[in-house]
Amino acid sequence: MKIIPTAIDGCFVIEPAVFKDGRGYFMETFNAAKFKELTGIDTPFVQDNESYSNYGVIRGLHLQQGKHAQAKLVRCIKGTILDVAVDLRKESKTYMQYVAVELSGENKKQLYVPRGFAHGYSVLSEEALFAYKCDNFYNKGSEGGLRYDDPRLNIDWQLDASKVLVSDKDIKL
Numbered sequence: 589m590k591i592i593p594t595a596i597d598g599c600f601v602i603e604p605a606v607f608k609d610g611r612g613y614f615m616e617t618f619n620a621a622k623f624k625e626l627t628g629i630d631t632p633f634v635q636d637n638e639s640y641s642n643y644g645v646i647r648g649l650h651l652q653q654g655k656h657a658q659a660k661l662v663r664c665i666k667g668t669i670l671d672v673a674v675d676l677r678k679e680s681k682t683y684m685q686y687v688a689v690e691l692s693g694e695n696k697k698q699l700y701v702p703r704g705f706a707h708g709y710s711v712l713s714e715e716a717l718f719a720y721k722c723d724n725f726y727n728k729g730s731e732g733g734l735r736y737d738d739p740r741l742n743i744d745w746q747l748d749a750s751k752v753l754v755s756d757k758d759i760k761l
């Protein structure tokens with residue numbers, strides 16, 4: 589398991605150890621002791637989520653606010669996505685800056701998104717199966733976020749613009 593920092597303090601990429609043999613592969617997708625040893629974060633993840641989407645879908649940019657804020661450990665099990673985390677921590681020197689990382693079933697990379705970040709992703713492959721751990725429970729009433737096309741961020745989601753599919757909820761963010 590390797591930790592790779594990003595340009596934003598507290599947001600980092602994880603490259604798990606992958607054990608390949610003639611049958612396929614095995615990897616530990618999360619290990620609390622190793623995670624704490626390498627990151628110093630003793631995060632009791634309490635909820636696991638999964639979403640499945642086809643090419644062109646953008647989910648996000650979402651965050652839960654206040655005491656319901658969530659840190660997330662995200663990964664793409666199958667397919668390829670562009671994962672984006674936007675720093676909305678008011679006191680941060682990287683406020684309104686973001687990281688964008690390609691996660692895929694191939695590269696098996698994970699991204700740790702701290703509390704106070706808006707999170708979203710675009711689906712670059714025909715289909716994508718996405719899974720993530722949260723350190724706080726879902727709380728609909730605390731949900732907020734930014735539009736995926738917020739001009740202050742100008743994110744390149746690497747999609748054919750004519751194929752972008754966003755939920756009505758996300759259009760109204």
Ligand SMILES: Cc1cn([C@H]2C[C@H](O)[C@@H](COP(=O)(O)OP(=O)(O)O[C@H]3O[C@H](C)C(=O)[C@H](O)[C@H]3O)O2)c(=O)[nH]c1=O
Nearest residue numbers: 637639647648650651660707708709725726727755757
């Ligand atoms: C997030 C969530 C949703 N739901 C229900 C609420 C809706 O009836 C349905 C779909 O929810 P939503 O459209 O918010 O799903 P996404 O657009 O994938 O939302 C996620 O998108 C980006 C990528 C995120 O990082 C967040 O974790 C999350 O907001 O699932 C639940 O029951 N529990 C949950 O934790």
